[in-house]
Amino acid sequence: MNKLGKIFRIHRQNNKEVLKNISRDTGITIKRLSKFENGKVKLDENSLILMYKSLNMEFLRLNEDMRHFNEEFFVFFNAIINYEEFHEHFNSLKKLKKQIETSEVYPQFILAELIYNLYIKNMLFNYKQIIVLLENLLEYLDDKQKQIFYDTVGLYYKNIKDYGNALKYYKCALAYGDNPISGLVNYHMANLLCKMGCFTRSLEFINKSRIIFSNLINIRYLLLNECTLGVIYTGLGLYNEAEQSYKNCLLHITFYDMKKEKIFIYKALAWTYILSANYEDAIIYANKLLELDKDELMAYFYKSIAYFCQAKSKEAKELICYAKSKISNIYTSTYVKAIIIATYTLLFDKPLHMKEKKLIILINEARKLTDIQSEILSRTILTDLYLQEKEYEKAFYNQLEITRLYIQKN
Numbered sequence: 001m002n003k004l005g006k007i008f009r010i011h012r013q014n015n016k017e018v019l020k021n022i023s024r025d026t027g028i029t030i031k032r033l034s035k036f037e038n039g040k041v042k043l044d045e046n047s048l049i050l051m052y053k054s055l056n057m058e059f060l061r062l063n064e065d066m067r068h069f070n071e072e073f074f075v076f077f078n079a080i081i082n083y084e085e086f087h088e089h090f091n092s093l094k095k096l097k098k099q100i101e102t103s104e105v106y107p108q109f110i111l112a113e114l115i116y117n118l119y120i121k122n123m124l125f126n127y128k129q130i131i132v133l134l135e136n137l138l139e140y141l142d143d144k145q146k147q148i149f150y151d152t153v154g155l156y157y158k159n160i161k162d163y164g165n166a167l168k169y170y171k172c173a174l175a176y177g178d179n180p181i182s183g184l185v186n187y188h189m190a191n192l193l194c195k196m197g198c199f200t201r202s203l204e205f206i207n208k209s210r211i212i213f214s215n216l217i218n219i220r221y222l223l224l225n226e227c228t229l230g231v232i233y234t235g236l237g238l239y240n241e242a243e244q245s246y247k248n249c250l251l252h253i254t255f256y257d258m259k260k261e262k263i264f265i266y267k268a269l270a271w272t273y274i275l276s277a278n279y280e281d282a283i284i285y286a287n288k289l290l291e292l293d294k295d296e297l298m299a300y301f302y303k304s305i306a307y308f309c310q311a312k313s314k315e316a317k318e319l320i321c322y323a324k325s326k327i328s329n330i331y332t333s334t335y336v337k338a339i340i341i342a343t344y345t346l347l348f349d350k351p352l353h354m355k356e357k358k359l360i361i362l363i364n365e366a367r368k369l370t371d372i373q374s375e376i377l378s379r380t381i382l383t384d385l386y387l388q389e390k391e392y393e394k395a396f397y398n399q400l401e402i403t404r405l406y407i408q409k410n
Contacts (some may be wrong), residue, residue, distance in 0.1 A: 002042045003104045009037040011101070015055045025054035052102060065099035072096065073108050080115060080148065081180050083220040084123050090116045107140040115152050118159075127156055147176040150184045158192050161368070162363060166192050183212030183221060190228050197372040197405075199235035205231065220256060223249050227261060230268055235372065239276035243269065254313040264290055270302040275373065295330050297323045301340055308347060319342045327383060335365040339374070346381065352389050356382065 150173035193202035233242035273282035
């Protein structure tokens with residue numbers, strides 16, 4: 001079967017060219033060009049040269065560049081599976097793009113570009129058109145490449161909070177059986193289920209991922225698995241187990257220079273200690289977080305809440321005021337803004353309707369992120385406020401919502 005037809009169609013459509021004009025420039029009938037694009041007939045090299053010339057492109061014969069591309073793609077591919085830096089590997093592929101863009105390995109480059117953009121660049125860009133394109137080019141990919149494609153698409157949909165599609169694509173990726181890529185897919189599936197608040201279900205997938213990466217002695221992914229295990233334990237209210245998982249990670253993450261993961265663990269530990277009423281340790285890890293990033297506004301939130309719970313109102317107010325003053329100067333998410341403003345409103349002598357308004361904004365932001373712990377904490381605070389003001393019906397409603405959330409996360 002001819003595999004070059006679909007490649008030509010990609011470039012023709014990218015150039016917004018129609019078959020009628022290609023036929024005029026090359027003398028090949030529209031019918032024959034259409035059959036070629038659909039893989040039903042083959043065309044000789046001279047015809048392909050003329051067709052690409054009509055697009056102001058050069059058709060390049062199969063040569064050493066394609067072998068070189070395959071080697072570079074193999075290195076790039078393995079860097080992803082092993083959680084290694086792959087920026088330079090992608091740049092090597094990019095340098096070869098022109099030499100291979102008219103060959104049947106071009107879909108591999110499109111896949112590499114999708115992976116690179118999702119992992120390194122803009123996570124929220126609309127990639128749906130590229131996803132559809134690659135789904136029509138699956139015949140050009142081997143099974144491992146198809147599996148990493150499905151996993152990458154699952155990651156994309158998770159990041160845009162389309163959890164239904166994320167689950168669908170992760171399930172497609174898991175259909176290829178147990179292999180190194182399956183370790184990655186199970187890890188991503190566990191994280192997705194955590195996002196959805198399904199902590200008990202996520203245990204199954206994180207344990208599968210740990211088994212695969214233990215067999216491969218892949219330390220970096222084992223550390224990431226341990227981080228996710230901490231998230232699961234926190235979600236299940238098993239705070240001692242969560243603390244142990246996070247601290248196990250800290251022993252090794254410094255050695256591997258995983259700064260981003262270290263910041264995550266400091267945040268997770270501070271939050272876990274607040275949830276378990278261990279406020280002194282929450283302050284310790286909030287301070288460690290500020291040592292790594294003095295502009296990390298969540299660190300001020302953790303410290304403020306910890307001081308407030310220790311009846312140190314003055315220190316709590318000073319910290320949350322500082323965080324609030326920095327919101328407009330530091331890029332941060334709407335969720336972080338909501339949590340700081342809600343905390344500020346709570347700590348100062350504001351009317352109930354103002355506190356209620358800010359807490360409801362925070363609850364809605366937490367719900368968007370499927371952050372069950374934050375929603376439970378916010379609703380608990382709101383319930384206490386309602387009880388203080390003898391708003392018993394509202395308090396009862398919030399208590400029902402808290403019960404529902406506890407059932408969901410278990």
